[in-house]
Amino acid sequence: MFPKYDVIVVGAGHAGCEAAASAATMGSKVLLITMNMTTIAQMSCNPAMGGVAKGQIVREIDALGGLSGIVSDKSMIQFRMLNMSKGPAMWSPRTQNDRMRFTEEWRLSLERVPNIDFWQEMVKELLVKNNRVVGVKTSLGLEIEAKSVVLTNGTFLNGKIHIGEKQFGGGRTGEGAATGLTEQLIQLGLESGRMKTGTPPRVDGRSLDYSKMEEQKGDENPSKFSYTDTKPLDQQVSCWITYTNDAVHEELQKGFDKSPMFQGRIKGLGPRYCPSIEDKINRFAERDRHQIFVEPEGWNTVEIYVNGFSTSLPEDIQYKAIKKIPGFENVRMFRPGYAIEYDFFPPTQLKLSLETKQLENLFFAGQINGTTGYEEAACQGLMAGINAHNKAHDKEPFILKRSEAYIGVLIDDLINKGTQEPYRMFTSRAEYRILLRQDNADLRLTELGHKIGLASDERLQRVQSKKEGIEKLLTGLKKVKVDPKIINSELEGLNTATIKEKVPVINLLRRPQIGINELAQIDTSVKQLLNRYDKEIQEQVEVHVKYETYIEREQKIAEKIGSLEEYKIKGDFDYDRVKALSAEAREKLKRIKPETIGQASRISGVSPSDISVLTIYMGK
Missing domain, CATH: 1.10.10.1800 (tRNA uridine 5-carboxymethylaminomethyl modification enzyme MnmG/GidA)
Known part of the structure; x- marks a missing residue:
């Protein structure tokens, strides 16, 4: 029924879409498998792309030849360049998007790529021979062979949704969880963990009183993400800002005894920088209000995303509390907010190419690696797709340095430092912010993208x-x-x-x-x-x-530090023979298996003196 594919991509969220598109554009025969063809690249959280540091990532994806920037431009309803009062290293593009158009544009873009086939079903397990992944097996029992497999399962791996005291399996509201893969991967020697994220209620925009809110217009002369000939907006939709108050907080606190987070029913760690509203009022009790962004979900829909009000409290508590926000007095709710708990795999188990160390030909991208955010997922998908294609065709991995791209910073952080909570990109994570500006992504990366066969x-x-x-x-x-x-x-x-x-x-x-x-x-x-x-x-x-x-x-600092990348470390290097290494450094080096001295120097717990010892030993 199926031919043998070069690359199979499991999951069609932001990571899966970029992975499929990049591998296919470079020449691989790709199969994209998703549990639901109608939710390809769905914006499960807020209907927006970019923002601080995230906007730089979208421009980098575009510069390399990816599609996120183009799709964002075609579906945007508002554009803003953030941080214009600061230096250019901090300028960050952001679009508000039409949720339905975004999904449609992604699907149409993928369908225009001749090398991509589609299949709607759940993948239950991997086909493995001699620690090499050779394909996948679906819930119907179909076995499909491939030279490389990319897993981009998002929040679906054993996903569990929490609303107050209610909990049920699901990858997101209205969709089932994916089962079987986590258990198999653990049996094959990989370590897994649990994380959680959340989403706010969606409401009817016709029931809101915008006169009680602050209007947030788009830029007077809007720009765009893509370096191609996509068109900037000639009209825009406004967003709005309002605030919680003591009455809102008091109402929310009435539900704390039924909170899955406070009662310990949620075991996974949530995103530090995007906490739920109950977490905010609990952690920042001294604050009498919190900002709420009222974000339209599209040109023609009345649905509103209540950004800043993420919650997993009982739905009746959510409704009573949200009605006390100025402008929301007569609100009609479309659906309540919820928290979702899911499996992830600590990314220190990956190579810099995003291939797993334990299993050859298997690549991970997106939330399965412990990240949060569309942009973080999309850039990992792009890189995993590129490297899955390269692996299938016996080519060298494509690795971006920290001095070349925010994408390089993100992947380097994940592989060398790991993450104990959902990882989100910030400009502060990059040591070369002046080099890695949003305005010069094409100058930095397009030649590299063209060289590997991705950029046109x-x-x-x-x-x-x-x-x-x-x-x-x-x-x-x-x-x-x-x-x-x-x-x-x-x-x-x-x-x-x-x-x-x-x-x-x-x-x-x-x-x-x-x-x-x-x-x-x-x-x-x-x-x-x-x-x-x-x-x-x-x-x-x-x-x-x-x-x-x-x-x-x-540039001089980057070149000086970059020279350490030229010192390669063999995969079978025996760190136990280097007696002068600290115990912690030896343990971390054996676990992560850095490919260069430069990578070893960025591993948490490996000190400069350990690097000196290692360099001298290798010199001998």
């Missing part, structure tokens, strides 16, 4: 043209000199020092008071020069000039 020729040509434009504009700004007689009055108006002699205009751009826009107003010849280049190139030049010293400093 058109994308590469676009990046090469952009690089040429940046160089030409920089050269032009160095050549053009401005006359103090002409521009000093303009400089005074900008509250910046006047000049005494002609200077290259690029010197003025280094001043904090002067950006590209101000530069264009100062001198006619400068304006004519700038008008030859599009806005994207102008912005790149401005960032480069203003932050050149910092960029060069980070």
Whole structure:
């Protein structure tokens, strides 16, 4: 019935979709197996993509040739660039999306890839021979062979939904849990754990009083995620902000005795940075209110996502409490919030390629690795798909360094440090934030994506043209000199020092008071020069000039630390022979099996002195 596939992807959430698309685009014959074809890439939580650090990840996925940025652009209803008051390393794009269009666009995008086949069913177990995964077995007993398998099971592995004292099996509301795989993987030698996440109630937007809320509009000149020719929005939908209060908190506290979290029925660890509303009022008792984001779920639907009100309290408590939020007095609820508990596998059991160390040809991506968030899942799916394709075709793994991408930071963190709670990306996790900006993801990654066969020729040509434009504009700004007689009055108006002699205009751009826009107003010849280049190139030049010293400093540090990656460690290296290593370092090194000295240096518990000992020993 089935041919032998190069890659089988299990699960069609954000990770599974990117995995299938990347492997198939690179030339693999792919089978995408999902329990429900109508919920491909469903936004189970909030209808939004991007945000702080997450927006950088979406742009990196796009730059490499992935599809999340394109799908987000085609389905967005609002765009905002966050943190514009800070430096460019912190700027983060975010879209509010039409939930139904997002799912539709993903499915249509996948169906346009000729190398992808689909099958709707549950995968019950893996086919394994001599510690090598060779395919999957479905609930109907069908055995399907493949050279590589990618598991992207999300919250479905033995998923359990909690609402107050009620609990039942499910991967999300209205859908069953996936069973069998966890038990088999444990028998095969892998270690598993439990985590939990939650979601808020959905409500009827027609029943809300928006006059009692703060309007949150999109950007006046909205941008987009993708570096391709997707179109920015010409109209946008507003979001709204309101707040909880003491009355809301008192109502919620009445249900604490029935809370599955406080009564110990939930064993899994939840996300620290996205706690439930009951957790917030319990942990931050000194606060008399918490922010609630009222987010529309699409262009034409009345359904509203109540961001900030995630809860697993009984549904009657949820309803009584939410009615006391300003603007929600007459609210009609579509469905209650709930918590979901699910199995994950500590990611220290993976190689940097996301292949498991225990079983060859098996790759994990997404929440199965202990992460949370669409963007974190999608980028893992992309990398797992790339490496599953490479494995199937006897090619070297594709690994991104910490200095090359937030994706590299995320995977490196997971493999070397593991996670005791759902891992979420923040800009603070990256030590090379000035290098890893959202605006330069294509300059950093598209050539790499093209080299492995993922990014198209058109994308590469676009990046090469952009690089040429940046160089030409920089050269032009160095050549053009401005006359103090002409521009000093303009400089005074900008509250910046006047000049005494002609200077290259690029010197003025280094001043904090002067950006590209101000530069264009100062001198006619400068304006004519700038008008030859599009806005994207102008912005790149401005960032480069203003932050050149910092960029060069980070590059030098990255190169110095990166030299440790050249020292390879054999897979069968015997750490017990290195007597000078600390006991903790020896234990961690034996468990994680780093591939380079650089990777070993980032393992928690391995000290600089341990690295020195290891380097000297290997030198001998």
